[in-house]
Each structure stands twice: as structure tokens, then as C-alpha cells.
Amino acid sequence: MPSQPGKPSQVEGSIAIAHAIAACRPEVICAYPITPQTHIVEALARMARLEQLGNCQYVNVESEFAALSVCIGASASGSRAYTATSSQGLLFMAEAVYNTSGMRLPVVMTIGNRAIGGPINIWNDQSDSMALRDAGWIQLHAENNQEAADLHIQAFRLAEQVNLPVMVCVDGFLLTHAFEQITLTDQEKTDAFLPPFEPIQALNIEEPMSIGAMVGPEAFMEVRYLNASQFDESLEPIQSISEEFAALFGRSSGGLFEHYHSEAAQTVVIALGSVNGTIKDVVDNLRDEGASIGSIKISAYRPFPAAQLREALSQAERVIVVEKSFFSGIGGPLFNDVVRSLENSGIAHYSVIGGLGGRAILKKSLIEIFRNGMEESLEPLSFIDLDQKVITRELLRQRAGSHGK
Amino acid sequence: MTTSTVEFHQTGDLTAGNRLQDEQQASRQSTQQRFNSLTAGHRACQGCGEALGARFAIDKVMELTGDRAFVVNATGCLEVFTTPFPESSWNVPWLHSLFGNAPAVATGVAAALRAQGKSDIRVVAQGGDGSTVDIGFGALSGMFERNDDVLYFCYDNEAYMNTGVQRSGATPPMARTATTPIAGANPGNPFGQGKNMPLIAMAHGIPYVATATISHLRDLEAKVAKAMEIRGARYIHIHVPCPLGWGSEPADTVKLARLAAESGLFPLFEAEHGEVTDSSKIRRQVPVEEYLKLQRRYAHLFGKSADAEGIAAIQKIADTNIRRFKLLREEE
Amino acid sequence: MAFNPPYAITLDAGSSLANKTGSWRTEQPLYLDRLPPCNVSCPAGENIQAWLGLTQEGRYREAWEEIVINNPLPAIHGRVCYHPCEDSCNRTSLEQPVNIHAIERFLGDLALQEGWPLPTPAEASGKHILVIGGGPGGLSAAYHLRQLGHEVTLMDAKPAAGGMLRYGIPAYRLPRDILDAEIERIQRSGVHIKVDTSIDNLANTLHDNRYDATFLAVGAHVGRHIDLKTDQSVPLTDAVDFLNGMESSPSSPSLGNRVVVYGGGNTAIDVARTAVRLGAEQVTIVYRRTQEKMPAHAFEIEEALEEGVELRALRTITAITDGKLQLETMELDADGWPQPSGGSETLAADSLVYALGQTVNAALLQGYPQIEVAADGTISVDERMMTAAEGLFAGGDMVPADRTITTAVGHGKKAARHIHHYLNDQQLQPRAKHETAEFDLLNTWYYPEEPMRSQPLLEMQQRTTTFNEVLDGLGELSSKLEAQRCMSCGNCFECDNCYAVCPDNAITKLGRGNRFAIDYDYCKGCGLCVEECPCGAMKMVPEIG
Known part of the structure; x- marks a missing residue:
């Protein structure tokens, strides 16, 4: 290992995440390899093989569906369980994703965010975790690898406190494969921060119970309501846990969202994940020019901190939502969440889509978009560095019909 | 089979028990202290073979573990009729997740127990033929190849009964289901399809594979006992007639299981590490008609438009099994 | 651990007992006792099944005591009763009947050997x-x-x-x-x-x-005679007098070397076999119908033939002349009665014994x-x-x-x-008879194939020269195991099948000797218990009410 805990060192993001997971003393780790999640689980497999994870069982399985299913079994047996996946893998386990939250099992899963196919694409965007944003999992997004590591520690604490599963979303390659100065997780502090898992329900000999009943019309609505209300009430612990974490570890990460010169700015850029780093640079540049601009990094995407965000934007005139996922029909999901938060506020809102399938989001492109926004000349929906020539040509061809040349 | 020799000639070990026998020699099901892992009040149809098979199997597991076992259940009839809110019929620690993931969930349970240092608690998983041979096949195969410490019970009633009797990969040739109707030139389920899960299980080289049936209770229990002596992935495929899906009389459920075994259509055998080690010999061989004619799913083989060729083709399956698994007693 | 499971998703173990599935039922199972065919056919009214049951358990004295409730002569009956019980035994349809008489003999002999007394009589009535x-x-x-x-x-x-x-x-x-x-x-x-x-x-x-x-x-x-044209050249005796004489003064009767017995009943066989033992060289039974139609029991005919007795079936004796019997050959008509076929033959004899029935x-x-x-x-x-x-x-x-x-x-x-x-100036009220446990009410799958244990026969030399008992008894183990072949037709023998095959756990086992009870709160009326009852001790009846 490149460094001892407590002091920053140059580490790949996946390794830092693996160390954080290890410090959380999981009992069962189960994953199926998929780029770009692989380095995380490879590191954990190695630690397990070297018996650095105590009694932790590392299980190699035949699919992501099995991987999360193993975690379901482990969690329902009262064990702390972890998995990681990306893209297609998340979709393949989708049924189990819903099942985990529906059964109130506090599994923690890393998403190495990656585009979903087809066409197949292994590079970063966030359409995978976005596709399952409403599956009842808490979703925390990391801006950098220190956050990525630290959010996992908070994720276990949170999951086991509210009895809901948590996804920690980490941009594939951009974070997972990036080497950064990272302080590896301190075991002693982690132990102080994260108590042993005490399940609200578990397979056990003393008090046999039947977990996973069939629930009919007479109770299903209530089950859904109760689940959703627990989900919504998780915002408070997300915040308090992040504060507690900051106090103990001396590093701040997570919470609901984070201001960057945005409290009094007229224009506020809102984004998830690693693109916030670039956005902050651009904000700095524009502020140096005298612009009233700031940014908000959303850490807790699910549940969405709508009321808190609306309050935080009370001084803003416009928001520009930059996001790395785009769905036919709804467009950018983050934008939709933000708009819903700002209903009747009179604040103008722009949706900016970029970075799909791994395309780089360049500072100069963002500068141009933000300037346009501040000048009210930005389209309601715009795409960063879209090749208009290709679009124009292909639209023509497409509209000529499937048999057209 | 590893059944015990019973010094009792009235029924030997063919009945569940007997007033003249030691309780040690009796089946678990005949004892007053049987666990009733699956208790009364469940919503299975009258004469449900699966309810019976599950109680037989899990009760034996509970006996052998001193009531220290966890049960993972796939979606299906068994899950639906035992745990509709607000009542559960299970007296054992029981977990249901999804249709296709029971083996993986069980792997997770076993892994957790190992991590917790509670490997004395044993893990069994169970599902119907649909979840086992079709939708959960990948997960089961994975559990097998990893040799996870799970005993998996497949309760085979030869179709998707819970959804209204549709064809599964375990549906036998010519059987009528809602998706293999009596229509067209080749009515019922086609020949040459379907999979033999016990043989596939054996191909994984796992330590123990067996077939069992609810009509041969002691044989079933002996196989569970054998399986529980072993660690690693184990598979027991239990034939459980379904009055609803097969169109049979509820009272005939055990009889049908018996006829399936005695005709050779459902061979009873054991295998270790991929090799057949033993088979239960047929006691009173019957032609397949005896079995088929009690089931309305085969009604098109009989009556006005009787299909002698069809019956002969099914007989051939039985004959092949008899040869392949050496189901007849050797002439002395 | 203190659990606090989520609503509805997680349920308490065994809580379905609240769901009384008995309401689904349209037919209900019942336990009943049916009469076993052996008991039905026993002229002495023995409760054969009961004493076989006790014998199965090695409770021989109780078994014997059960016999003598109805019949004080078990050792005798075990030898000479023609055991209609075995003819009606349902096991015959499976392979062979239970060797009931041999077991009765074992018990009878054991009682004599052990000196078990008959029950003490009731208080003196003064009558x-x-x-x-x-x-x-x-x-x-x-x-x-x-x-x-x-x-x-x-x-x-x-x-x-x-x-x-x-x-x-x-x-x-x-x-x-x-x-x-x-x-x-x-x-x-x-x-x-x-x-x-x-x-x-x-x-x-x-x-x-x-x-x-x-x-x-x-x-x-009184022996029955027929009028026969005879020149007195062959002496005539009747079976009753002959057998009586054998007992009164065993040395006196002599029938000569060539003995002919006329008749086809058991008495005819007894005479013929006695004649063999007395040293006759040629013993012939003449009977007007076929061997199959002989009233004598087949096993006795077989034993006689083994001992050298000759059978001339389908013949009548028409006259006696010159030391020979004139025989007319017969054939059976459509109704099975013998009619002259036209043939005739002669049979030399030193004596002719009538065994044509008694009055x-x-x-x-x-x-x-x-x-x-x-x-x-x-x-x-x-x-x-x-x-x-x-x-x-x-x-x-x-x-x-x-x-x-x-x-x-x-x-x-x-x-x-x-x-x-x-x-006592009372009328004995006839008891209502239970229905009979016919073979088709049984589920014989549960009875393993097990041939009848036969009694050893005396060796032939002794059989033909002495009056030593031809049949030996079954030993203790054989008797016990043979008794275990009893299928307990119509009466529960606590095999636990009903208890085991109920998918709804609706049968309660009450413990050894106490049989079972049906829990109608949960019984769905599927009928599996009745179908899988080996001995026909249950039945389905329409739901009451």
C-alpha cells in the first residue's frame, strides 16, 4: 500500500474506496466484474484473500443479479453487506435493487457511473444510477475520491440507521481510475463512527420470522407509504451524519449539498459528481471577471433535498443544471428535480446536458454556456459540444425514412 | 438407498411409522415431535404435493440440525400460499426475495453465517421447477459451481402453477399447459424439449444430487439426511404432483407420485460428485398409462381420439430411465 | 437482539394458524372400524385380527386370552379347523393368506406348555x-x-x-x-x-x-349308505365306524391290502390316509365328480396323494362281483353334475369303505x-x-x-x-355389524411382498407308517413374523400414514395405542389420508351441516 492511514498519499480512487469499505468491516462482499467498477472489487478480493478483512466473505458470482442477491441474503441474516457495479450491471440487477429497498435491507453499493447501452459504451456518464434513481435507494454522489471514500463510511452508518440501502455514485474512470492525494480511512475513527450493524429484522434461531411476505391490496399502499416516508425522513440523518463525520475525521463531505459562492449569486450552477471540480474552476474564472455566479454540488441526490435547495436558492435569479444523463422523454432528471423544487419561485432554469458516454466536459465550453445563461441567451435545453454537423446530416437521413439513402 | 432395515414385516418401512417400531426407525413425519416447519392454515390447494414435500424436507432438516437452519424460498406457489400478509405458515427462520435469485440469496445467507462464525446453522433454499430450472437457473448453476454450502430443494410440479399452469422447462412431453394447449397437430408440450435438472446438477460435480418423491417418504428423508451430512452445494429434486395443474383428484396426489416412480417416469436415484451411486428399484412396475390416465393434462391421449403412439412415446421415456438408472431389480 | 421488523413485509412465525382452512371442506374424512373378512368368516366368532395384532407384538398370552374369549380350543383349532378365515383373507389377493391356523396352533400349544388357565368364571349364578x-x-x-x-x-x-x-x-x-x-x-x-x-x-x-x-x-x-348290488365278495364298512374303531381299539380294524374309499369328503381322505398308515398297499378313493369338485379340502387331498393314495375321479361304483368293484365312468354336464359317459372298468378290492356323509x-x-x-x-x-x-x-x-x-x-x-x-328372562340384542373391509378398500402398496410361512411336514416314511402328527408347528419367531403379515384390514394399526400425508397438518397423533384425531379446523377435505390409509380404516363422507 502506498501510504499509511491518516496521511494523504497518491492513490487510485478505487483503491481508496476499497480501503474505506474495508475499514467499515463488511461481513459479506459480493460482486460481478464490470468496467469501471473492477479495481474496487479486485482490491477487496485481494484484501479478503490476504485475510485483511477479518471474517469477511468475498463471493465471486455469475452476475450482478446474483451479486446483489447474495447481499440481500447476507443483510437479511444480519451481516453488513457490500457490492459494487456499473451501467449494464446495475440494470441487470434492477429487480434485486427494488427488492433490497422494499425489504428495508441496508446494503451499500458503489456505482462506478457509466453510460448504459446500447450502443455499448464503457465510459462515464450517470445514466446508470439515474435509471434507478426511484428504486428506493439513497443515492450519494462524490465529487472527488476523498469524498468517494468518505461517503462510503457515512453510507453504512446511514443505511443501518434508516434501514434503507445506499448507493454511492462515483464517476467511472474520472474518479475510479484517477490517482489523487487521498487520506486513507482511519480504522480507529471508523470504528468509533460506525457501530456494529443491528438489524431491525434478521434470520435468527431465537426469534424465527418470515422475511419477505407477499403483501396484497389490503396492506401494499401502507407499505409503500411507510417506505417512502422513511426515505424522505433520511435527509435529516444524511446531514447530521455528515456533520458528525466532519467533526470526527476533520474532513467535510456529503451532507445534502454544498454551496460554492452560491449563497448570494444571481446565477447558480447545479451539478452532481466530479464535474463540480471543473465547474468550480469556471465559477472562479467568471467571478474574477465580476460575474455573480456560484455553484451547488448536490451530494444527496436521493432523497432529493427539494425544500432545502429552494431555500438555498432564495437569492438566485437563475439556475443552470449541468448533468451527465439524458433520457428520452424526460431529458435531464436532475433538471426535473430542480425545477420541481423551484416551482412558482420565479427563478429561471436551464438544462445543460454534457459528458454522455465519456465525452470530456471542457472548461471553455462551460464558460460559454454560463455566459450565455447569464445573458439570458441560453436555450432551455442545450448540449455541451454536440456535433451539430453530424446531427443535421443524420436527422435529414433519419427523416428520409429507414429505407432512404 | 440408505433406508434402514426394519425388523417388522407388516409394512416394513413403507408406511410412515408403526406402533411396533422404535421412533428411531420411523419417519420424522410419523413422530409426535415433528417440527411442522410448515404449519397449518396455509393456503395451498387441497391435496397439494408441494406443501407435503416441503414439510417432509424441511422437517427433516430441522430434526438433523436441532432446529438450527435458515430457509430461503424462491417466489412461487410455495411462497405465495405460505406467507400472504398477515400470516406466515413457517415455523422456521424464512426469507423470500425474488423468483430467480433464491440460490444466490442462500449463498449470501451462508456467507453471512460463515462471517458470523455460525456455520453450525445450516442453510437450505427451495423453489418450484420454474424458479429452479428456468428463471433461477443461472443463480443455481453459480451456487453449484462455487460449491456454496447450501442444500437446494426443487419441488417439481412440472409447470408454472402459481401463474395459472404455464409450461416450464420441466414440463413433460405431451402435457397440456395453458401455453402448450391441446391445439394443432402436436397437442400439448412438444417432445425433445425441457431439461433434466438433476443431471445438469450432477454435471457441476457437486458432492450430492438426489431425486425424491412424496410417495417415498423414508427414501426422501434418508436423502435429506445424506445431504445434510455433507458440506457444499447439494441438490434434491422432489416430485410433487399438483392436483390443480395436472387435473387430478386431490386424494390422488401421493398415488400419482408413486405411479410416476413405479412407471419409471420419475427415476429415484442418488449421485455423488457427478456419478450415479444408487437408484431405488421399482417394486410394482406399472405401464405409464396407469399414471397418465389419472391426469386431465393427458386427457387427449385417451378416450375417443386415443393416442396410442403418444403413450408409447412416453413409455419409451420411462423405459429409457429404467435402463439408464437401473430401476429394475436384477433377476436372481 | 431486539428486532423491530417493518410492517407487513416481515411476519411472525407460524401465524397462519389463525387461518382456519377447514371452511374449505365439502367432504370430511372419518376414522372407522370395519370388520376384517377373517373375523366375518370365523364360525366361532373369533376376533382373529385382534389376536394376530397381539401376536405381532409378542404379547402371546394376551393373544391366547383373546382367542379363548370365543373359543376354548385353540390348539385343536390350530390343527383341524378348516380355516375359512384364510380363504377370506384379503392377503390372498396379494400373494397368499396369512397362515392364521398355524399361529393359532402356536398360541394354543404355548398355552398348554405354559399351563395358562382359562379365565376365572363369573360369580356363581345358582343355575x-x-x-x-x-x-x-x-x-x-x-x-x-x-x-x-x-x-x-x-x-x-x-x-x-x-x-x-x-x-x-x-x-x-x-x-x-x-x-x-x-x-x-x-x-x-x-x-x-x-x-x-x-x-x-x-x-x-x-x-x-x-x-x-x-x-x-x-x-x-350315523354313516350314510347306498344300495349296491353286491355278491358280498368285498366287505363293506362305513367311515364313521372305521374311524371310531381306530380310536376305541386301534389294533382291531383291518381293511386288507387293497382298500377302496367311496366318497370325496374330508372323511374319505381321513379313511384313506389311515388305511395307508395301517399298511394297505393300495388305497384308492373313488369319487363321482372331478378332483376339483371334491368337498374335501385341497390341501388334504394333496397330502393324501403324496402319501400314495390313488384317486379315481369321475367314477361311480355300480356293483361288486368276484372281489371286484364295477366302476362306471362319468363326465360332468353343463351344470357340473356327473352323468354316465358310457365307459366302465373294474377295480379289485379287499374292502370298500363308504364315506358318503353322516346323519x-x-x-x-x-x-x-x-x-x-x-x-x-x-x-x-x-x-x-x-x-x-x-x-x-x-x-x-x-x-x-x-x-x-x-x-x-x-x-x-x-x-x-x-x-x-x-x-335371566332377557333377550340378547344383536349388535349392529360394522361393514366389511373388502380388498378394494385397502391400499396394498404399503404391504411388502412376503410369502406365507408354511409349517414343516413330517418326512414321508413316518407319514405313511405312523400316526405321528403330519404337520409341525411354526416356531415363535415364524409365528410372530407371520402374524405381522396381517394387513389389519379395516382397523387402524397406527402406521402413521394419515398423520404423515396430511398437507395441512390436520391430523393429531394421540400416542401409541390411542390412534389419531382429525383437526377439522384445518382439514381441507382433500382425502389423501383416506387414500393412503393402508388398511381401509378411514372414509370420506359429505360434510355435515
């Missing part, structure tokens, strides 16, 4: 009953009356009691020590037996001595004009076994019925019970 005839009917009546507390005097004309048991059945079938021991045991129970006491006129006897009731069972000891000598009833005597000497009795004379009951061979010792024992028992009620 005195006369039994006339010391055959099986008289012995049975005397025993049962004594059991009921009455004083009983049994009179027999012969030097020893036993009737046909002694004077009709050869010793190689019924050793006399066994016969003596079982009679003596009845005597020890308090019956006064007066032998050599011939009654010529019953009315006079009863006039001179006060008895509260009388049971008459003098048997049928009753009812001369002692001369003082009872109200009692009608049929041509064959039999007298009729009512359903209480009482003759037309008040207080005079009769049974055995002298009343119209099957002439077997077991029928006679049954008569004796029945008469005793009616006499008892008659003395």
Missing part, C-alpha cells in the same frame, strides 16, 4: 345347565356357560369326551395329548364331565333331574313330539339356538349348518349366551 354331547359344540357351550357363572354338567356316551375330534379325526391330524389337555382345561374351569353316560330318552332324564336349561349337541354319527340319531328326542326331525335326523332351532321345546337348545352337527368343528364351537358359544339371557 345348573345340562350339556349333552362332549364334542366341540358341547365343550364350547359348557365352557361358555361356565364362564358366565353357571354350574354345568356335560354328559357324553363315549368313554372320553371329544366327539368327532376324538372319534372322527385321526391322530396324525390331532394328537390325543393335545385333545386331552384342552378338554381337561375346560374341566378344570369347573365343568362336570360325565363320560360313558348315554341318554336314550332325554325327556326322562330331564324329568328325573332338575336342570335350568339343556344344550344338546350329540352330533351326526343324526335323534332317538333320544322321542319324548318331544313338538320337535320336528328331518329325514337326515337334523332338528331345527330358532335364532337363539332353542328347539321347539322350551329351555332345550341344540347345536353342532345335529342342526342344519356346515358340519365343521368350528361351526359347532360357534353354536356352543351362541347357545350359551342365549341360554344365559333366557335364564
